[in-house]
Amino acid sequence: MKIDALKSPRGAVTAFLLFLAGLALAWCCFQTSVSRVLPATSPLSLALDPENPRITLGLAIAKVAQVKPGSKATLDEADLEAVRRVAATEPLNEQPYLILGRQNAIDGDSERATSLLEAGQRLDPRNRLIDAFLLERYLLDQQYEKAAEQFSLLSRLVGRANTPITKALVAMATDPRTLPAVRRTLQTDPALEQRVLLALANGDAEAARIFDLASPTAIKNAGAEGSWGPALIGRLVSNGRYRDARAIWRRIYQIAEAQAAAPIYNSDFERTVGSPPFNWTLTANSLGAADPGKQGLSVEYYGRESGSLASQTLVLKPGRYRLTFASEGGKSNTASGLFWRISCATGKNASLINLPVGD
Numbered sequence: 001m002k003i004d005a006l007k008s009p010r011g012a013v014t015a016f017l018l019f020l021a022g023l024a025l026a027w028c029c030f031q032t033s034v035s036r037v038l039p040a041t042s043p044l045s046l047a048l049d050p051e052n053p054r055i056t057l058g059l060a061i062a063k064v065a066q067v068k069p070g071s072k073a074t075l076d077e078a079d080l081e082a083v084r085r086v087a088a089t090e091p092l093n094e095q096p097y098l099i100l101g102r103q104n105a106i107d108g109d110s111e112r113a114t115s116l117l118e119a120g121q122r123l124d125p126r127n128r129l130i131d132a133f134l135l136e137r138y139l140l141d142q143q144y145e146k147a148a149e150q151f152s153l154l155s156r157l158v159g160r161a162n163t164p165i166t167k168a169l170v171a172m173a174t175d176p177r178t179l180p181a182v183r184r185t186l187q188t189d190p191a192l193e194q195r196v197l198l199a200l201a202n203g204d205a206e207a208a209r210i211f212d213l214a215s216p217t218a219i220k221n222a223g224a225e226g227s228w229g230p231a232l233i234g235r236l237v238s239n240g241r242y243r244d245a246r247a248i249w250r251r252i253y254q255i256a257e258a259q260a261a262a263p264i265y266n267s268d269f270e271r272t273v274g275s276p277p278f279n280w281t282l283t284a285n286s287l288g289a290a291d292p293g294k295q296g297l298s299v300e301y302y303g304r305e306s307g308s309l310a311s312q313t314l315v316l317k318p319g320r321y322r323l324t325f326a327s328e329g330g331k332s333n334t335a336s337g338l339f340w341r342i343s344c345a346t347g348k349n350a351s352l353i354n355l356p357v358g359d
Helices: 002-007 009-037 043-048 053-065 077-089 095-107 110-123 128-140 144-158 163-173 179-186 190-202 207-213 216-220 228-238 242-253 257-261
Strands: 288-293 296-301 339-344 350-356
Touching: 077 095, 095 110, 095 128, 110 128, 128 144, 144 163, 144 179, 144 190, 163 179, 163 190, 179 190, 179 207, 190 207, 190 216, 190 228, 207 228, 228 242
Parallel strands: none
Antiparallel strands: 288 296, 339 350
C-alpha cells in the first residue's frame, strides 16, 4: 500500500512535505545542539543561529570581559539593544546584568556598574565572572569590606584552585586599611584563613602582623603539624632570628615559664607539647632509631652511617654551663660511636663539645 500511495501524485506530494518537515526539524535540532556544544563565539555557531540569545550574550561577554575599565567602549548600540532584548525576554538570566554592568564600568559609571553586577549576583551567586568583576569594582572603589567578602565567596566557589585568591588576600592583609576587613572575612572561612596565615608565615610578614590577623581558634591550632605556627618558627630560625623564633614557639605551644627557662627543654625526653627545633627532633631511619621512654631516651645505632639521632636547638644566654647525662648499656662497638655534641649555629656550626656516650 505504501508503494502504491507513493506512485500517486497525491502520495508523492505528501511524502515530499513530510520530507521537508523532517528536514526542518532535523535542522532545528542541529542548530540547538550546535549552539549548546560549540562556544558562542564559534564561526559555525554564528552562521547557524545568529539570533540565539546564548550567542548574543556570549559575543557580548567576550567583548567586555577582556577590557579594562577606562578603556574605549566595546559594545555599540546594536549590541546593547540585543542584550536588552534578552533581558526583557529572560528576566531571570543574570548574564545581561553582567554585560551591562561591565559596559558601564568600562564607560566610567562606577555606581551603575556596581548596581547592575550586584543585581546579577542576586540572580546567580555562583557566576564566577560576576563575582570577579564585583571584586574588581569593590577594590577600585575602595570598598574593602565588600572586597574581602568577595574573596571569601570566590574561594569557596573555586575550591582548591584558589592560589590567586590567597595571594590577593595576603596582599590585602599587609595593608592597614584592609586588615580589619580581611580579618573578619577569614574568621568566617577557617580553611581560607589557614591558607592565608600559612602564606604569610612562609613569606616575609612580621609575626605581630600574623598574630593580629589570626582568630583565637587559628592561634589555638597554630601548633598543629602543617599549620602556620611551625612554618613561621622555621622561617625565623632559617633567618638566624633564634630568640624571636623561640619566643613565638613558646607562645604558640603555651610553654610554661619554668620549662622555657631551662637550658634544655624536655631534658627527660617525655612526650610533651612543642615542636622541633626547640623540642627534640628524633631519628628513625637507616642511621638508627631514637625513641623517648619512661626513663629517658632509648637509642639504637646501626653503626653504618654518621648523622644525628636526637637534636634540639638551644638558645643560651652568655655564661657557664655544665652538661651532665647518664647512660646504660652501650657496651657494643657501635656504642663507642655515639656522642653528645654541642655546636654553635651562628659560628659556622663550630663544635663546642663532643662527649662520648659510652664512656
